[in-house]
Amino acid sequence: MADDFNTYIKRNINLNDEDIQLMHSMALEKKAHRREMLLQPGDVCRHKMFILSGMVRLYRTREDGSEHIMHFATENEWMTEPESLNHGTPTAYYIEALEDTELLLWTKRDFTQLSIAIPQLKTYSENIIAKNLAMTRERVFNTMSATVEERYDDFIRDYPDVFNRIPLHMVASYLGVSLKTLTRVRQAQVKR
Amino acid sequence: MADDFNTYIKRNINLNDEDIQLMHSMALEKKAHRREMLLQPGDVCRHKMFILSGMVRLYRTREDGSEHIMHFATENEWMTEPESLNHGTPTAYYIEALEDTELLLWTKRDFTQLSIAIPQLKTYSENIIAKNLAMTRERVFNTMSATVEERYDDFIRDYPDVFNRIPLHMVASYLGVSLKTLTRVRQAQVKR
DNA sequence: TTAAAACGGGGACAAATGTCCTCTTTTAGC
DNA sequence: GCTAAAAGAGGACATTTGTCCCCGTTTTAA
Known part of the structure; x- marks a missing residue:
């Protein structure tokens, strides 16, 4: 260390x-x-x-x-x-x-x-x-x-290591939206 | 000067x-x-x-x-x-x-x-x-x-001198909302 | 090991906000 | 002073987002 x-x-x-x-x-x-x-x-x-x-x-x-x-x-x-x-x-x-x-x-x-x-x-x-x-x-x-989706994608791109180590509701909290909104964005992406 | x-x-x-x-x-x-x-x-x-x-x-x-x-x-x-x-x-x-x-x-x-x-x-x-x-x-x-109204009130309280020298659409731009939304907040306050 | 908590998706509905438009008033700059 | 631009209010409508539920799964901590 x-x-x-x-x-x-x-x-x-x-x-x-x-x-x-x-x-x-x-x-x-x-x-x-x-x-x-x-x-x-x-x-x-x-x-x-x-x-x-x-x-x-x-x-x-x-x-x-x-x-x-x-x-x-x-x-x-x-x-x-x-x-x-x-x-x-x-x-x-x-x-x-x-x-x-x-x-x-x-x-x-x-x-x-x-x-x-x-x-x-x-x-x-x-x-x-x-x-x-x-x-x-x-x-x-x-x-x-920027839209929530853009900010979400940016977050994953800019902090992939953080993203993989925290629960989604903290991603939502960082982005300043409810978990519900984040879920919607993710579902919309899945359907593409 | x-x-x-x-x-x-x-x-x-x-x-x-x-x-x-x-x-x-x-x-x-x-x-x-x-x-x-x-x-x-x-x-x-x-x-x-x-x-x-x-x-x-x-x-x-x-x-x-x-x-x-x-x-x-x-x-x-x-x-x-x-x-x-x-x-x-x-x-x-x-x-x-x-x-x-x-x-x-x-x-x-x-x-x-x-x-x-x-x-x-x-x-x-x-x-x-x-x-x-x-x-x-x-x-x-x-x-x-915070709500838009809270942020608007905060802005006036914290930067009264700036507020009095700029057009409202710049206040909206600083707050991150449309002029329309700011107008609504202001109208709601007038009606009280 | 197991009970409790955390996680996260989804439906129904309401509230907040944006866009596009028009209209009037005010302001800036020659 | 005059003219064009800027400012800002408001209506109609669509979209986004939040809240309040419920539910099943996964993880945590004693």
């Missing part, structure tokens, strides 16, 4: 072994079992998380209990709730492990420390946020302008 | 006069008339822009010509298309001046230079992106879970 992290970091930020070692040494390793909550509304998000194995989702609920999924993250991806992390304010989100998951955690403080020692890290984390913003804008655009 | 920028910067990043002077000296001043395009699909976005006066919108179109607005920015706000700016790739977006608008522009290169001379600037710009991400996620959540 630790090797996966090293490989990932080398490939994406191009750090030397010492820097990777330093990063790793400041991380907290955590194992979360399926359905474990890593963050809940009212909590303050304290960590940036790197996923070694498994899968998590970021979602919110309405007062009526309906769930709306904002983001999935799998192996070799990052997850945090930047709003809460940056300002130390209570979050509105849940982060839940969808499978048994292994993580590396850094507190904001430690990550800031690391960014001073390893300047590339700052640029790298800014790029991750910018990428997330571009993705989320893309999603807003698609939600506004 | 220049004074507005100084005031804004002092209030938000707390730079000293020399640093502000340095920032300003590396900026390009630009005036755009109403309806002028500052960025079009296929262009590479070359600048971070600060709006001294006026207003711009960021939007995309579908093949059928329909417009979908991602973001508005007014006086003392920033605008750019980070995806294109960061990677030097062609953008899919338009940026259009909705009023006669005065801007300060920095190239990516110059802004990077500035960030080295003024380290707070790096943190500040990361915060702006993070804030944009949080806003956009909030918007996805609202689009998925």
